[in-house]
Amino acid sequence: MVAHSSYDVSYDVDAVHVPQLMDLFASAWWTARRTEAEARAILAGSDVAVTVVDRPVDRLVGFARVLTDRTYLAVVLDVIVAPDVRGEGVGAMVMDAVLEHPWVAGVTSVELVCRPEVTAFYERWGFTQHVGHSRLMRRTTDVSLIGE
C-alpha cells in the first residue's frame, strides 16, 4: 500500500464535494443510477459519513456511510474509492475511520453486504462470512439488487 500524505480523512461531507460524490456513485454498479437529490437525502439520513479528500486538488476520492443504533448494530454502506486511485490505501483509510467512529467502535455487530470479490478486503478488519443460520432477506424496488 502506498501512503499518500495529501489525503485528508473526515466525518464531514462538504457541500462542494456532492458533485464529486456523484462521480463516485457513478463508478459503482449499485449506486450508478442515484440522483443528486437522492444523494443529498442519503447524506442527511445517515448517521456517519466518511470522506477522503485529496487536499491539494480538493477532490473527493473515498466515501462510506453508516447507519447505526450506536449500541447493537451498525451497517456499513457505499464504500467506494475513485477508480483511478484504487490500490493507494484510500479504502483502508475509509474503513479505519468507519470503525474508529464512536458510534461504530463500541457496537456489538458491524455488518455489510458485498460481492464475493471484495470479501478479502473486509476480512482485514475482522469481517467474516460466518453468520450462523442467518440469511440476508431483502424487500426492494431496485431490480439490480435481486438479479444474478
Ligand SMILES: CC(C)(COP(=O)(O)OP(=O)(O)OC[C@H]1O[C@@H](n2cnc3c(N)ncnc32)[C@H](O)[C@@H]1OP(=O)(O)O)[C@@H](O)C(=O)NCCC(=O)NCCS
Ligand atoms: C474495494 C475498494 C473500496 C478498495 O479500495 P482501495 O483504495 O483500492 O483499497 P486499498 O488500496 O486501501 O487496499 C487496502 C488493502 O486491501 C487490499 N485490497 C483492496 N481491494 C481488495 C479486494 N477487492 N480484495 C482483496 N484485497 C483487496 C489491498 O491490496 C491492500 O492490501 P495491502 O495493504 O496489503 O497492500 C475499492 O476497490 C472500490 O471502491 N471498489 C469498487 C466499489 C466496491 O466494490 N466497494 C465495496 C462495496 S461492498
